[in-house]
Structure formats: C-alpha cells, structure tokens
Amino acid sequence: MENKDSSSGKSSHVTLYANDSSQPSRAVMIFCDLNGIKYEKKVINVFAGEQFSPEYKKLNPASQVPCLVDGDFVISESHTILKYLHATRNCADHWYPSDILKRTKIDEILDWHHTNLREGVHTYILRKIVYPMMGKETPEWELKDLLKKFKKSCKYLNTLLKSSDYLFGKEMTIADLAIFSEFIDYKLHPDFDVSSYPELQKWSERMQSVPEVVNACYTTLKGAEKNKLAKI
C-alpha cells in the first residue's frame, strides 16, 4: 500500500491491525471507542509471529502492532495514530489540546512513556514471563533494573496525579490512554507492587470505571484474575 497524498488518507472506514494483549493497540482501540470512530479490527497474533508475514511487512515494515490504514494512508506507532485520529476525526479538544503548552506536556509524557514505564512493565513481563517460555533467560540484574524503572515511573506518575483527576487536569487526554493501557499490565505479575502509590491507584480505578477502557483491557484483567498471561 502506498501513501500518495497526505490529504487523501481520510476515509469513513479505517482498519486497525491490533492485538488485545498489545498495550499500544489498546490505547488506540479505547480512543476509537470513546470517540465513535468506527474501525475494522484485524487481529495480528504477535505470539505466532504474524507480524513478520510478507503481507503484513508490506503494510508495516516495522513488523509491529498497532497499524492503522485510513484509505491509502498507513500509520504505525500508537502515539502517532492517536494524534492522527484526533486531528482527522473532529475529536474534542481535551484529548489533545490545541493550546501548545498543554499539548507539549502531553507530548512530553508520551515520549517518556516508551523509555520508562514501558520498559518497566512490558519489557519486564516479556523477560520475566514470555522469554522463559521460549527457553530464553534474562540475568537477574537486568530484571532488577527493569523493576526499578517500574517503581521510578510509578513514583513520577503518582506525583503528577496528586493535583488532578487525570494526568493533565479534569479531563482525559490521549496520555491517560497510552499510560493506562501500559500500566494496567502490572496486574499480570505479583512482582509489581503499587501499594505505595495511592494517587496512581485512584487514577487507575477512575480509568477502570469507563466501560470502553475495561473492554479494551479485558485480556489483561482476565489474565490477572488467573494471575498469568492470557493466551490469545
């Protein structure tokens, strides 16, 4: 698929290549559901390596989910997809405010997300639970470092949330979706202890009071019930 013209992408029908166990995929699904953006979901089973199929690689050479197709325009990277949908679907301003100061704070935490919280949760789970299933071991010091990253991230988020209901005020932004979709996976392993972060816990409960959020994170929540990764 070719990206011919940046103004020609917008179509009434978008296709989202995603996986319910993928944190970035969930953030996009929640945003679509909360904003009435209809999409066709095509599940890519990343555990079975479907992201490496020639057809999918043609679409997204980065071989990852999520990936959004809007007409003949193809986008990967969840944060970029969220901003693109916000800009092209007349979504309410609060999700990604036009005020440059507010917008920049959201960009700041989105950038922070991938090298901090995501390492602390997603990478930890990969190395602690998934890799051993494939016979790959991770040195203990590396696991400890990742867990340290999780704690440091929680501390930072807890501080941010002391003064507001959501990360940046009284209303949800795309940052809440990206961060929550990642954070909630702490429920998948008892090594993650969030008891010292009350504001973060309250925010997490607040996010979970939204049915669209719970629906998208069903895999994690169900997996957490069994205290193991749900098999997709």
Ligand SMILES: N[C@@H](CCC(=O)N[C@@H](CS)C(=O)NCC(=O)O)C(=O)O
């Ligand atoms: N920075 C990307 C991260 C995407 C990502 O890590 N996706 C994972 C699933 S959660 C994936 O596709 N993994 C398969 C692989 O890398 O082979 C985003 O925010 O969209």
